[in-house]
Amino acid sequence: MNTDANNPQHMLQNFFLLGRAFAFHDQTRPPQDYTYGSFIPQVVQDTPAGQISALHLLTSPGGGMATFIAPNQPVDTAALEAYIRAHFIPSPGEINLIQADVSQSLFLRFIRQPETDSYDVEFEESRMALTHAESAQLESAIKGDKNRVYLLPRSQFSVSSRAAARLETDWVAFLTLAFNEDARQPDAVALLLNQQIDAGVITMPEQFDNTPSEQTQDLVRNSLVSTASLLVCNTLRNIHSVDEIPNHISYDVSYSNSVPQQYLLAQQQDIAELLGKLPAGNIISFTPTPLPEPSRPDKPVVTRECHVSLGFTPSGFNIMSVDLCYGDEQTPMPWPNFTPVTLKTTSDISTITLRVKFSDYSDYETQLRWQDDIALTPQELGFYSVLFEAESLKKDFKSIKGTATYQPAGVAKRQSFNLAFSGQSQWQANWWINTHFAGLNGEIEYSWIGDLKNTLFPKTYDSGRLKATVSPVKLQYNK
Structure with missing residues (x-):
């Protein structure tokens, strides 16, 4: 079956x-x-x-x-x-x-x-x-x-299922965001695109003849994101400042195909x-002649199944391998997209050991509860999401630039992040930190400088060194 x-x-x-x-x-x-x-x-x-x-x-x-x-x-x-x-x-x-x-x-x-x-x-x-x-x-x-x-x-x-879909957004604003996030490689741009789709900033009108399965919907979305990533990377290749981004740009990011x-x-x-x-x-x-009996277990063998997939696009997370261990079995999720796998057992197993290796040769291990379907999140693979929020500063600042450093308390490595906000783009930036832990397990040291608006002479505000231990991190302007 x-x-x-x-x-x-x-x-x-x-x-x-x-x-x-x-x-x-x-x-x-x-x-x-x-x-x-x-x-x-x-x-x-x-x-x-x-x-x-x-x-x-x-x-x-x-x-x-x-x-x-x-x-x-x-x-x-x-x-x-x-x-x-x-x-x-x-x-x-x-x-x-x-x-x-x-x-x-x-x-x-x-x-x-x-x-x-x-x-x-x-x-x-x-x-x-x-x-x-x-x-x-x-x-x-x-x-x-x-x-x-x-x-x-x-x-x-x-x-x-015949599918037709496209991506729609203000591409100038997305290019500005990608530039400020220093997202110039396809995997980094794909991660940013998926975040913007999930947030509703990028819309994805779809039309299907015959209801699509989850796998078909994922196929369509991944194809659109892949196409858009290449177009954005090609545009950003020769751009060295925000001022060089075109005032008007339109991409035709569409998908049309029939998926069995x-x-x-x-x-x-x-x-x-x-x-x-x-x-x-x-x-x-x-018949008086005894027929041979097939062997049957005293209790019928029930095969239990667990369908495991990634609930996010792995591009940009620098994951080398994902292995699922249960009983004496070990099932890898196929690299590089880590496509779904189905675990099967006749044993009364209640937990799965998840083992992840990263491109920096570090690894992470955790336990999952056996269930019919598991959609793995970045958090379950040892990542922690930090959102830098500066929407309230738009009225006071022309632009903001900053740096952040993760200081781990455990085995994770020190990591850095650059943030930049300007113009009418979203003044938010998300940073996935590889904490190797179910939480932050450390602290974030950060600072930022901003060019103030409505001043007679150019004036810059310096936040000084700050620390945070939870997300979101809301940037504060102390006048």
Whole structure:
């Protein structure tokens, strides 16, 4: 089962189930086109001799053998058209049905109490070897005992999400900010772009045909940021002062593409309800020769999964490696983008050890709680965010320049930062400090000078040496 697949019932337009078929409208196609497929095989078939079952069970004094042989029967397309006509496209609108390419696997789900002990067994080439207990449980279900065994088909197919998006902002203001932040390399500019997008300063109008998954949305955003980073770096290459930044500049930062997305439809049906009304003697047979029993654990093995991703763009953080250790396993997140990974275990593990190495050859280690999904933050990788805030000084100063130094109390290295504010750009600057700690674990020494407005003669204010131990750091003008 692909855990990265999406649920089509939540994400595809006009999705519906009818009989053993599913159908939906693919928004990348004309309005009259509907895609359809079968999500469950024809379990009970009508023949001249009466109804017969595709599922058969051979029992023995030992194990058992289940077989499932069903012809590839087409779905009732006339019924699909009638449903679409009743709900989505009234007469005389045209309807065009397109068959999906569906990959299907078939399981039996054996119910145990508590429910968490229930487990699935897959048919392999239409056959399934059973233990003696499973054989008896399936026989009971075929004879009409409900909630004993379920037929579980898993149908997977692909549909593309067509995406169109762009970045919009005052590019002159962003160039000024990037210049003042000394962001001239693509990774530093990308970090600044993402911060401005998250803050709402840069807007990202998007349009999708077929709802995008989180992975598709990340792909679109990363592509836009990468394009914008290169354009900004190219502009800043020959700029040596704020005055050289053009008064007007416009970038066409856009994205247009179709991204394939995987969908998984899993529907279970009680064997008792499917076959309970058919003669059990036509479905169940017996052999006096004991059949071999497959090995099964006393308690079903449940595979637990943890999906781990970065909740931020790693550019500019100088991360060399991210490793996730649990039990005897170690899973690296692929460098350089540290794309998502899925951890799997059958053990009762409650914690994950996160180990990070940086380009200065230092490292950091912390513990994470095992859960279904983890989106790692910079803080969890040992960073601390310091925001320098000077918006209140715009009215008094033409420009401000300053320096800051991180003085660590622990194993982290001393780090420095330059800040500069001028004009109408945001008078804020964010500094990610690699503290190797869940907090600042040290202090920031900083100072700044500013050119005052509305003075007869040019006048400069000097803050002197200051210290801070928390964020945000608000610059104060003491007149």
